[in-house]
Amino acid sequence: MAVEDKKFSYRIYAVAFAIFVMAILVSVKLANIQWVEGDYYRQLAQDATVKDFALPSNRGNVYSSDGSLLATSIPNYTVRFDALAPKGEDFDKYRQGLADSLSIMLGKSSEFYYYELEKARREKNRYMLVVKDLSYTExxxxxxxPLFNLGAFKGGVIVENRIVREHPMGKIAERTIGYDPGRDVGIEGAFAHYLKGEDGRRKMQKIAKNHWKPISDNNEKEPVDGYDVVSTINVYIQDIAHHALLKQLEYYEADHGCVVVMETKTGYIRAISNLGRATDGSYYETINYAVGEAHEPGSTFKLAGLLAMLEDGKVDTTQVFDSKGGDITYYGRHVHDSHRGGYGKVSLARGFELSSNTILVQALYESYKDNPKQFLKRLNEFNLDRKLGVSIKGEASPRIPKPGDKGWSKLSLPWMGFGYGISVTPLQTLTLYNAVANNGEMVKPLFVQEIKEWDKTIKTYDKVVLNPKICSDETLNKVRKILENVVKKGTGSKLYSPNFSMAGKTGTAQVNYGKGKSRDGDMYYASSFVGYFPADNPQYSCIVIIHKPHVGKGYYGADVSGPVFSRIAQKIFTDAPTTNEVKTLSKPLKAQEDLYAGYYSKDKKKSTVPNIIGMSGMDAVALLGEMGFKVEVVGSGKVKKQSLQPGQAFQKNQTITLELL
Structure with a gap:
């Protein structure tokens, strides 16, 4: 018996020893986890429950040249509720007040919000949705x-924000301004590196149902706002151009079209509209045709040939040519005049004014048939053989055939005489005509004039000269007179007004000329007009191109595109004479100065927040800046709301948010 008891005791000792050893091992492991590998495991736990989330920076605004907003980032807020965050006594004390306040602001009954808050508390919901799409003021x-004013930890309020891109002008000039910051479209895409800013960081903690809530009200890194971009677009001229083009497209049931208005001396694009037809017959901005569509220009290209011949001394404007009944043949291919029977024997100048294909082709072919490279050299000097290099992405490449190229043939030279066998963009054609208007100086089209950080200029874009002199003054004077006569007594005579001078050239190109059917369909017409105004002192140049107008209603450039050009030119100088203020921007306006002085003298010495409701946004920002505020602006126009109440005390560098409308 004693032997069995002794064996039993050994077993107990063995088990106790084993437990003791296991306890030591567990203790060693715990110590190792706590002190040796503790940081590693704590990091694993933190990585699983706490993460850094990016806080998108406020994208910079895009402004028009006159200060109107074209694109802006609007903060959009969502409010949620962590029902477990508040203490029981705080929740019971403020629940009814919170429900009443939410009811007044959001429209549903107080009982609804009281029940939802109670339900969230009962179900331990730490991520209850309260409301979406709030403005900063809301x-x-x-x-x-009540309750929310206790903050995130005591009140349970969770605030999430995202940035929404708004375009106050709607769809107008959408392809040029850019409609999606994530795509390389228009100014938004080309100047994204300035507009984007730098994202911030915020720590979020994982809670129930895979939701995340901010750990604190403070961010790990505050986002840095992007710079503002001041475009060259003038809102008033843009509105005129857009609606003039739209009206004509709708009447002629055209496929698509574009219009560009350029400031002559600077190359600033003051208006650009690109409209394509949808399946329902409406028109909207689809493709930036002015920049990205290269096609045969037709008769508007005759200017390049005339400039080259005059500058090379090949012809004179008084030289007489025979239109030969309006039909001449080169290597078995016919060149026709639009006027049946031709124009008889007329001078080169008159042939251009009447847009005679036979006369211009004869002149060009006889001038350069022995040395076509001499003509092509002139085209190179006119910058027609290469891209303009505009800032907006997607510029199409022009096509000018050269001897030795696959596309060169005996027909290439005569076909160039009336704008066929080549491809250029509308913007390239406009740039050539603008150079004639600008005393021979060819400037690059510009879409942006300045990069700014509030009132501080970061970068300016001054005019870029592509060719300081495309031809002599003698040639310029002759050509400008002829372009003026096109409107007075040529193909553009329907546009003539004794009260307003314009100069330019009509064009009626037959797209897919001589090719019959193609993958793009049968041959169709592209009607155009390009020129400048006023003729005696050009301020703007403009091109209008309308593709595939309804032939039954008309297709000649003077009838289809010319009226758009005329409407834009006359409206700019009759309905908006204030465009002359460009020359007197530095001259103060007395009424504006008195208004600002009144506000300033009234509030500059005060240490309380002024009442600026109804004040213009620009004046309000200037005034508050002088008083020491940091100003945040939402919207455009006059001040509708201000985040700080009038009369309350403030501290220097305190932020005030203005909501403009």
Whole structure:
């Protein structure tokens, strides 16, 4: 018996020893986890429950040249509620007040919100949705409600924000301004590196149902706002150009079209509209045709041939040519005049004014048939053989055939005489005509004039000269007189007004000329007009191209595109004479100065917030800046709301948010 008891005791000792050893091992492991590998495991736990989330920076605004907003980033806020964050006594004390406040602001009954808050508390919901799509002013209001005013930890309020891109002008000039910051479209894409800014960081903690909530009200890194881009677009001229083009497209049931208005001396694009037809017959901005569509220009290209011949001394404007009944043949191919029977024997100048194909082709072919490279050299000097290098992406490459190229043939030279066998963009054609208007100086088209950080200029874009002199003054004077006569007594005579001078050239190109059917369909017409105004002192150049107008209603450039050009030119100088203020921008306006002085003298010495409701946004920003505020602006126009109440005390560098409308 004693032997069995002794064996039993050994077993107990063995088990106790084993437990003791295991306890030591567990203790060693715990110590190792706590002190040796503790940082590693704590990091694993933190990585699983706490993460850094990017806080998108406020993308910079895009402005028109006159200060109107074309694209802006609007903060958009969502408010949620962590029902477990508040203490029981705080929740019971403020629940009814919060429900009443939410009811007044959001429209549903107080009982609805009281029940939802109670339900969230009962179900331990830490991520209850309260409301979406709030403005900053609305967010400030809702954070002042009972319970929510205790903050994130004591009140349970969770604020999420995202940035929404708004375009105050809607769809107008959408392809040029850019409609999606994520795509390389228009100014938004080309100047994204300035507009984007730098994202911030915020720590978020994982809670129930895979939701995340901010750990604190403070961010790990504050986002840095992007710079503002001041475009060359003039809102008033843009509106005129857009609606003039739209009206004509709708009447002629055309496929698509574009219009560009350029400031002569600077190359600033003051208006650009690109409209394509949808399946329902409406028109909208689809493709930037002015920049990205290269096609045969037709008769508007005759200017390049005339400039080259005059500058090379090949012909004179008084030289007489025979239109030969309006039909001449080169290597078995016919060149026709639009006027049946031709124009008889007329001078080169008159042939251009009447847009005679036979006369211009004869002149060009006889001038350069022995040395076509001499003509092509002139085209190179006119910058027609290469891209303009505009800032907006997607510029199409022009096509000018050269001897030795696959596309060169005996027909190439005569076909160039009336704008066929080549491809150029509308913007390239406009740049050539603008050079004639600008005393021979060819400037690059510009879409942006300045990069700014509030009132501080970061970078300016001054005019870029592509060719300081495309031809002599003698040639310029002759050509400008002929372009003026096109409107007075040539193919553009329907546009003539004794009260307003314009100069330019009509064009009626037969797209897919001589090719019959193609993958793009049968041959169709592209009607155009390009020129400048006023003729005696050009301020603007303009091109209008309308593709595939309804032939039954008309297709000649003077009838289809010419009226758009005329409407734009006359409206700019009759309905908006204030465009002359460009020359007197530095001259103060007395009424504006008195208004600002009144506000300034009234509030500059005060230490309380002024009442600026109804004041213009620009004046309000200037005034508050002088008083020491940091100003944030939402919208455009006059001040509708201000985040700080008038009369309350403030500190220097305190932020005030203005909502403009």
């Amino acid at each position: 967010l400030t209001r809702i954070k002042s409600f």
